[in-house]
Amino acid sequence: MRAAVVPSVNGKWEVKEWQTPKAGPNQVVIKIHASGLCYTDVHITHGMIPVQFPHVLGHEPVGEIVEVGPGVTTRKVGDRVGVGWVQRGCGRCEWCLRGKKELCQNAISTGIGLQGSHAEYMLAYADATMLIPDALSYEQAAPIFCAGYTVWSGLRLADPKPHERVAVVGIGGLGHLALQYAKAAGFETIAVTKSKDKEKMIRELGADEVVESGAALLAAGGADVLLGTSNSWASTEEAAQGIRPDGRVVVMGASNEPFRFNMGMMLSRVRILGSSQNGPEYLYEALDFVAKKKVKVVTETYKLEDIGKAYDRVADGKVRFRAVITMD
Ligand SMILES: [Zn+2]
Ligand SMILES: [Zn+2]
CATH class of the missing domain: 3.90.180.10 (Medium-chain alcohol dehydrogenases, catalytic domain)
Incomplete structure (x- = not known):
């Protein structure tokens, strides 16, 4: 063969x-x-x-x-x-x-x-x-x-509740599916991406909002679940500035970088979840x-x-x- x-x-x-x-x-x-x-x-x-x-x-x-x-x-x-x-x-x-x-x-x-x-x-x-x-x-x-199974598994692990907001960081092979799954499951969905040129396409995939950073995510009301689909954990860490109290950050992209937890996250009971399939x-x-x-x-x-x-x-x-x- x-x-x-x-x-x-x-x-x-x-x-x-x-x-x-x-x-x-x-x-x-x-x-x-x-x-x-x-x-x-x-x-x-x-x-x-x-x-x-x-x-x-x-x-x-x-x-x-x-x-x-x-x-x-x-x-x-x-x-x-x-x-x-x-x-x-x-x-x-x-x-x-x-x-x-x-x-x-x-x-x-x-x-x-x-x-x-x-x-x-x-x-x-x-x-x-x-x-x-x-x-x-x-x-x-x-x-x-791989891609679909991974992101849907991650969303299910985060166990989002009705009315919660789901953000996705890293709009690529995994992320473009994560946006669609979150939307299809009925959640308000926010994309976090530096690629503002992709905004029209990202909205067509189901994003209700598109923001450029964790600070902008926070300003837009924040997210209860952040699906980190990027292979750059630094990007996921940055986007996690927009996580709300009792929020869950799901890390799914493969990397060997450190992922830093901070005092603010501790006090607001943020959970970091590793997830694959x-x-x-x-x-x-x-x-x-x-x-x-x-x-x-x-x-x-x-x-x-x-x-x-x-x-x-x-x-x-x-x-x-x-x-x-x-x-x-
Ligand atoms: Zn894979
Ligand atoms: Zn075994």
Whole structure:
């Protein structure tokens, strides 16, 4: 099969022949129809998350099952499926026993422990696959398996109440979906962005207000929930100046920067929440919003052969708003 292979840390992605996977026990082989690019692909290429190179990245996979391995009973050839980030826990630690495999320290993840989806075929554990609603196209579904799943999980973790205000900082692949999910769930929604040139588009996505900074957010009434989707924690920290008492700041962008808590936050009982993909019920809901056309992914599509171009645009932060490889 053809696959986008990263040869080494900081290596240049090359589309080349790669071994076609075979389904082992409890596994399926998916013929990939669409695969989204995430900024985490850039982090992995730069060695921030260790993988065994050469490696095929990609953790927003969707396609159809073309082979089922021994022991698979709930999936069949022809099923339209996608796969989230964490596929399998060790099954034996406290968090696996509690049914929270996403917290397992020895979890096997898509595009990390297993080869990823920037390829014609991908191997996955059958239990990690999620059926895709019939009404949903592959191109719209793919980015939900990381970006959509992540931001909806974060909003659910913050547990917003009726009448609360939700702000989103970082209007990119994750942020443009976070705005739409918050709006679709019925909350007054505010975008925090330096890109005033994007204001018209951001309002069309569902933002009731667009502000440039945490101070401007505060002046506009503040937010009870701040969804930090930016890979710059400094931006999230700055926007958190606009958080209201009893507010929650959800940090979702990957970074190694420190995140500073301050006295004002302590006195106003602000909570900082780390969040990623918090369990399949949120993936189910995230997909359902898109199938019902309440949320729409804004995509740039590329052929597998052009993935290098897509990668450069992701790395440079130029994509509006999610780059997706389509195989059809
Ligand atoms: Zn991702
Ligand atoms: Zn475990």
